[in-house]
Amino acid sequence: MKKRIAVIGFGAAGIGYVEELKNSEHQLVIFEKSKDVISSSLSGIRSDGKIFISKEMGGTLDIDVALQKRVVDFYLKKSDVSEDKIEHGVSFGAQNSDFYRRFYVNGFLPVSAEFFHIGTDFLKNVMQNIYEEFSSKENISFKFKTKVVDVINNEDNSVTVLYIDVETGETISETFDKAVIGVGRSGHKLIENIKTREPKTVLASTTVDLGVRFELPNHIVKEINEEMYEFKVKLKTSAGYEVRTFCNNPSGYVTIEKYNDDEFVTVNGHSKVNSKTDNTNFAVLVTHSFTHPFNDPVGYGTHISKLSNILAGGKKVILQTYKDFKNSKRTKKLGRVSPTLDSEHYILGDLNLVFPSKTKCAIVEFLEQLNNVIPGVTCPDNLLYGVEVKFYSNVLDNNYFKNISFIGDCSGWSRSITYATCHGVLEAQKELENS
Numbered sequence: 001m002k003k004r005i006a007v008i009g010f011g012a013a014g015i016g017y018v019e020e021l022k023n024s025e026h027q028l029v030i031f032e033k034s035k036d037v038i039s040s041s042l043s044g045i046r047s048d049g050k051i052f053i054s055k056e057m058g059g060t061l062d063i064d065v066a067l068q069k070r071v072v073d074f075y076l077k078k079s080d081v082s083e084d085k086i087e088h089g090v091s092f093g094a095q096n097s098d099f100y101r102r103f104y105v106n107g108f109l110p111v112s113a114e115f116f117h118i119g120t121d122f123l124k125n126v127m128q129n130i131y132e133e134f135s136s137k138e139n140i141s142f143k144f145k146t147k148v149v150d151v152i153n154n155e156d157n158s159v160t161v162l163y164i165d166v167e168t169g170e171t172i173s174e175t176f177d178k179a180v181i182g183v184g185r186s187g188h189k190l191i192e193n194i195k196t197r198e199p200k201t202v203l204a205s206t207t208v209d210l211g212v213r214f215e216l217p218n219h220i221v222k223e224i225n226e227e228m229y230e231f232k233v234k235l236k237t238s239a240g241y242e243v244r245t246f247c248n249n250p251s252g253y254v255t256i257e258k259y260n261d262d263e264f265v266t267v268n269g270h271s272k273v274n275s276k277t278d279n280t281n282f283a284v285l286v287t288h289s290f291t292h293p294f295n296d297p298v299g300y301g302t303h304i305s306k307l308s309n310i311l312a313g314g315k316k317v318i319l320q321t322y323k324d325f326k327n328s329k330r331t332k333k334l335g336r337v338s339p340t341l342d343s344e345h346y347i348l349g350d351l352n353l354v355f356p357s358k359t360k361c362a363i364v365e366f367l368e369q370l371n372n373v374i375p376g377v378t379c380p381d382n383l384l385y386g387v388e389v390k391f392y393s394n395v396l397d398n399n400y401f402k403n404i405s406f407i408g409d410c411s412g413w414s415r416s417i418t419y420a421t422c423h424g425v426l427e428a429q430k431e432l433e434n435s
């Protein structure tokens with residue numbers, strides 16, 4: 001049966017969904033709060049674009065490697081970058097590699113993956129090419145500057161999408177046969193609204209990752225950066241917390257990430273193909289998993305992030321040297337490492353006023369252990385920016401509603417471009433099977 005489907009959010013997951021249904025009989029109406037396809041909310045599909053194939057990271061869905069490869073090929077083709085220009089690497093491909101062994105004997109779990117880096121500059125081509133192809137199809141239409149505030153399941157199984165026209169401020173409602181919600185992390189207010197009305201959509205809500213963006217000179221990590229594009233390792237610390245590296249950016253930039261329509265800012269990192277810095281940055285993230293009666297990891301992460309902004313005197317993050325962080329002293333002066341984040345976005349401060357002590361101890365233990373593998377990681381003047389937060393914790397039940405499903409990061413099942421896109425593809429395949 002031909003359906004009219006609302007696709008809410010045009011990020012990685014939405015792209016996967018529409019790509020799979022672009023030649024179907026279904027009518028797809030895409031709602032995107034941003035003004036165009038390029039300038040949408042900051043995420044990996046618009047910034048950095050490190051796309052990987054791995055069974056060990058990127059989400060909790062079980063996605064076979066063939067589909068992951070198909071998704072990666074799709075993005076690489078849309079980038080207009082010749083194959084030899086795409087940065088490519090394998091992390092911990094072989095268990096007998098020297099780095100694998102060095103991490104292993106120091107207690108780390110190395111995560112293996114194959115990486116392709118498109119870069120912030122070429123992601124514009126990717127998004128533009130995808131948009132041009134989709135918008136040329138008769139069954140696909142885009143509604144930019146439409147912020148969806150609620151999606152309601154009606155008694156007759158139709159779905160009402162309530163959205164605000166960002167230009168006029170007018171609230172409009174439209175009815176569809178089905179809605180697929182892929183609003184990523186930036187759309188968590190919409191998920192919150194649906195969840196509040198229908199709490200049973202949430203399968204699990206216990207976890208949030210909190211930590212710092214760590215920045216150090218390229219020469220310290222030169223050897224590992226040359227051997228693998230991205231090093232991902234996990235460590236179980238003595239407090240019981242699991243700490244991991246995330247999103248390594250050789251010669252990259254630290255950036256801020258805006259949340260909840262600019263309600264607060266956190267820190268992140270990215271890199272460009274044509275513009276390099278002298279520093280490498282990566283996240284050090286501490287997984288916080290709570291038990292009953294706790295059920296608000298987003299609230300917890302939001303409060304910690306806001307606390308860093310309050311201490312920084314506005315929509316800014318806190319920057320501290322490693323030595324000062326370890327010794328719980330406010331940083332007043334930087335050393336040899338120059339921050340790549342624009343100075344208007346940070347203040348020098350003390351992250352010990354932000355993190356619970358268990359979190360701080362876990363970060364320090366992780367970095368000290370990392371220093372055994374990569375000497376120089378704990379140089380006193382290396383930089384920590386806080387807070388970096390990963391909200392992926394509301395795992396939503398896609399069997400709860402008949403005609404509403406959640407794809408990508410907002411569903412709690414993915415946390416990467418590859419997995420979010422694959423999730424969109426898989427949901428679309430279900431639709432094709434049921435048609």
Ligand SMILES: Cc1cc2nc3c(=O)[nH]c(=O)nc-3n(C[C@H](O)[C@H](O)[C@H](O)COP(=O)(O)OP(=O)(O)OC[C@H]3O[C@@H](n4cnc5c(N)ncnc54)[C@H](O)[C@@H]3O)c2cc1C
Pocket residue numbers: 008009010011012013014031032033034040041042043044045047048049050051052146147148149182183184185186187188190247257268269270407408409410414415416417418420421
């Ligand atoms: C700075 C940054 C860099 C990253 N780098 C990488 C990387 O290199 N590699 C990697 O694998 N992952 C990376 N990630 C994570 C990756 O971007 C996400 O896992 C992935 O994009 C999730 O896809 P998604 O479709 O679920 O969400 P998104 O790609 O975030 O897309 C969601 C879309 O929904 C729109 N939207 C939100 N709310 C609404 C609303 N209410 N109404 C209408 N539209 C709405 C947004 O504007 C956005 O376009 C990065 C994330 C960030 C923030």
